[in-house]
Amino acid sequence: MTYISLSYVLGSGISSALISYRGGQFSHVDSIMPSGLLLGARSDAIGGAPPGVQQRPDNYEKWAARAIVNIPCSSAQSDAYYEFVLSQCGKPYDKIAILDFALGRHDSRDWRNPSAWFCDELVVAAFEVCALLQRLFVIPANRIDPGGSFLIASALDGEVVSSYGL
Numbered sequence: 001m002t003y004i005s006l007s008y009v010l011g012s013g014i015s016s017a018l019i020s021y022r023g024g025q026f027s028h029v030d031s032i033m034p035s036g037l038l039l040g041a042r043s044d045a046i047g048g049a050p051p052g053v054q055q056r057p058d059n060y061e062k063w064a065a066r067a068i069v070n071i072p073c074s075s076a077q078s079d080a081y082y083e084f085v086l087s088q089c090g091k092p093y094d095k096i097a098i099l100d101f102a103l104g105r106h107d108s109r110d111w112r113n114p115s116a117w118f119c120d121e122l123v124v125a126a127f128e129v130c131a132l133l134q135r136l137f138v139i140p141a142n143r144i145d146p147g148g149s150f151l152i153a154s155a156l157d158g159e160v161v162s163s164y165g166l
Contacts, residue, residue, distance in 0.1 A: 053088045
């Protein structure tokens with residue numbers, strides 16, 4: 001069986017607390033690449049990598065809580081998912097959409113414009129690209145928080161294979 005693996009986490013800082021307040025028990029999601037590196041969109045520079053979409057080592061931060069989710073899929077879907085997220089490396093962090101998220105707005109940016117991403121936008125866009133999820137029309141992805149994308153992963157038969165701090 002082939003899987004897409006995601007790392008849902010809760011950081012220990014104030015920004016993580018604010019995101020998890022609006023978005024459930026998690027504050028961030030990374031794609032776990034086949035190499036073991038984590039790929040995601042972050043607003044901060046970590047380990048010499050600038051803000052935005054980057055690959056980072058698995059231990060780039062100490063998490064207060066973490067859940068690893070495996071989503072079953074075909075090898076073609078897995079390939080399409082990972083090819084898409086990898087192609088987004090170097091894109092900036094989506095400051096406009098995350099500000100909209102924080103303010104409860106969702107009308108200032110088309111989240112499918114791939115010029116910038118925040119973590120959940122990137123994951124949900126990749127779900128659509130690899131045909132695991134039909135195109136979302138009702139809820140713009142800049143309204144999807146880590147708890148929402150975790151719910152989507154669960155609906156895609158995702159299985160929590162490892163967790164702590166929850």
